[in-house]
Amino acid sequence: MERNSSGSGINKNKQMVEQLQQYGVFSSKKVAEVMETVDRALFVADGTPAYVDSPMAIGYNATVSAPHMHATCLQLLEQNLQPGMRALDVGSGTGYLTACFAIMVGSQGRAIGVEHIPELVASSIKNIEKSAAAPLLKEGSLSVHVGDGREGWPEHAPYDAIHVGAAAPEIPQPLIDQLKPGGRMVIPVGKMFQDLNVVDKNLDGSVSIRSEISVRYVPLTSRDAQLKGY
Numbered sequence: 001m002e003r004n005s006s007g008s009g010i011n012k013n014k015q016m017v018e019q020l021q022q023y024g025v026f027s028s029k030k031v032a033e034v035m036e037t038v039d040r041a042l043f044v045a046d047g048t049p050a051y052v053d054s055p056m057a058i059g060y061n062a063t064v065s066a067p068h069m070h071a072t073c074l075q076l077l078e079q080n081l082q083p084g085m086r087a088l089d090v091g092s093g094t095g096y097l098t099a100c101f102a103i104m105v106g107s108q109g110r111a112i113g114v115e116h117i118p119e120l121v122a123s124s125i126k127n128i129e130k131s132a133a134a135p136l137l138k139e140g141s142l143s144v145h146v147g148d149g150r151e152g153w154p155e156h157a158p159y160d161a162i163h164v165g166a167a168a169p170e171i172p173q174p175l176i177d178q179l180k181p182g183g184r185m186v187i188p189v190g191k192m193f194q195d196l197n198v199v200d201k202n203l204d205g206s207v208s209i210r211s212e213i214s215v216r217y218v219p220l221t222s223r224d225a226q227l228k229g230y
């Protein structure tokens, strides 16, 4: 399989995005554009079937989310990923969505990934360096940090968009606090049974929460619990 941005790899990536649209997973042109620009194969190990619509193990009891979940979350957050806005990606894993967020908010915006496994942070930075988001990483509008994402990343708060890539037993208060009025957070919530919650902070600071779909994510937990297999 081609893994660079030329040749059949990028065509297979485009086909994957087109299929997701045909299956009705998403309809946004902006989301199609960014997913076509960021080649998923650059974010998974050699030999991994990068374009199959399924989550895949990336080590450390973590997974890269399935393309349909990436597309769903990007579409839910699209209005909060306009040029110049700020986005936080909690549990950034491979860095795929952080790269998409960075491209959508552009060099005047800010995209921050927070991941608690240092090895995944290091490999995600290497992945991003190979991708279309590399210039944004170089100039500093995209960065990935080692940290407990349950605490958010206060340094660049408040955020227009927060994405959480692992299921929380309940929505962490620091993440609500770091959401801008008018901002939106997408977060899987639950243990055995999980819902993808859409959390909108209204302009008066109140919060509205709705459930979008049932999902299955790895838990948002401590590093020790994750490395021990939860």
Ligand SMILES: C[S@@+](CC[C@H](N)C(=O)[O-])C[C@H]1O[C@@H](n2cnc3c(N)ncnc32)[C@H](O)[C@@H]1O
Binding pocket: 062, 063, 064, 065, 090, 091, 092, 093, 094, 095, 096, 097, 114, 115, 116, 117, 120, 147, 148, 149, 150, 165, 166, 217, 218, 219, 220, 221, 222, 223, 226
């Ligand atoms: C489904 S995986 C990766 C999702 C990422 N969007 C991707 O597709 O590559 C969820 C990630 O959350 C991380 N994680 C779990 N609990 C965390 C925490 N408390 N703080 C930061 N990262 C956490 C895991 O290590 C894992 O990489």
